Amino acid sequence: MWKVGDHVRHRLKPEWGSGRVLSAQSVMHEGRPAQRLTVSFDRAGQKILSSALAQLEAASEAGGRFRPDPGDQGGDVGGPFSTDGQAELSQKLLELPEAATDPFASRRKRLEATLGLYRFSDRGAPLLDWAAMQTGLKDPLSRFSRHELEQSFRRFQTALDQHLRKLVKECRRLEPGTIEAVAATADASAKQAMRRVDVDR
Numbered sequence: 748m749w750k751v752g753d754h755v756r757h758r759l760k761p762e763w764g765s766g767r768v769l770s771a772q773s774v775m776h777e778g779r780p781a782q783r784l785t786v787s788f789d790r791a792g793q794k795i796l797s798s799a800l801a802q803l804e805a806a807s808e809a810g811g812r813f814r815p816d817p818g819d820q821g822g823d824v825g826g827p828f829s830t831d832g833q834a835e836l837s838q839k840l841l842e843l844p845e846a847a848t849d850p851f852a853s854r855r856k857r858l859e860a861t862l863g864l865y866r867f868s869d870r871g872a873p874l875l876d877w878a879a880m881q882t883g884l885k886d887p888l889s890r891f892s893r894h895e896l897e898q899s900f901r902r903f904q905t906a907l908d909q910h911l912r913k914l915v916k917e918c919r920r921l922e923p924g925t926i927e928a929v930a931a932t933a934d935a936s937a938k939q940a941m942r943r944v945d946v947d948r
Contacts, residue, residue, distance in 0.1 A: 749784060749798065757788075758802040758846050759860060762880035764789030765806045776800075790879055802846075836890060840881045840899040843910055854918050855925045861911050862929065862937035869900040877903075912944040 749755065753768040766788035774783045776799035784796045784803075796803070846852070846860035867877035878887035878896050881903075887896060918925045930941060 749782060749803070754806040755786060755803045756806050757796075758804055759863060760791070761844055761846075762876045763791035763794075764879065764883065764885070766791075766794070769793070789885060790876075833890065836882050836884070837899070840878065840891075840896070841903050841906065842881065843903075843906060844880070847907075847910065854914070854922055855929060858914055858918060858925060858929050861907070861914060862933050862940065864907055865936040865940045866934065867900070869897045869904075874900060908940070908944055911940060915941060915944060 749768050749771050751768055751771055755766050755768060757763050757766070766786040768784055768786055770785040772783040774781050774797070776797060779799065781797055781799035784798060784801075785793060786796060786803075787793050844860065844864070847857055847864065849857065852860075867873045867880075874893075874896055875887055877900060878891065879885065882890075884890060891899075915926060926941075930938060933941070
């Protein structure tokens with residue numbers, strides 16, 4: 748149960764960044780206790796969420812993927828302004844989010860999270876949203892040039908396609924119904940990606 752002041756992240760919407768719970772109201776959802784939460788996210792503003800549906804986690808449990816804007820952290824040796832800090836951020840741009848790869852999550856959840864990543868592109872606002880999701884920077888252009896982000900995104904997308912291909916093969920072999928169920932609610936870019944990587948069809 749969340750309380751006012753808690754810092755959270757939405758596991759399936761990491762590009763929203765860190766959020767602070769502004770209000771928490773006890774409600775019932777399909778006969779079970781839940782909460783109606785108002786959360787203010789760094790990059791998405793205020794959202795009203797149900798704890799029964801939104802996959803929220805404490806910000807401190809998010810695996811260190813997100814960090815406050817380095818501009819607020821100072822320039823200590825070994826900190827975000829160091830060469831090592833830049834290399835770490837560059838590496839984070841290429842990593843697939845945990846929600847897409849977590850072996851403890853169901854194949855359906857992993858497939859949904861993986862397909863959700865196809866909403867990003869190497870142009871405009873979707874590119875910046877992707878970079879913010881990956882690094883936790885409020886303004887990725889403060890640390891990377893647009894050209895660097897575009898190059899990193901293409902490498903990320905190659906890894907994403909490989910991951911999706913493997914996951915689709917696994918689902919088709921073990922849980923074929925999962926693919927159709929997830930594809931039914933996927934957006935056009937995700938469906939196109941599934942057709943592109945599904946070499947078994």
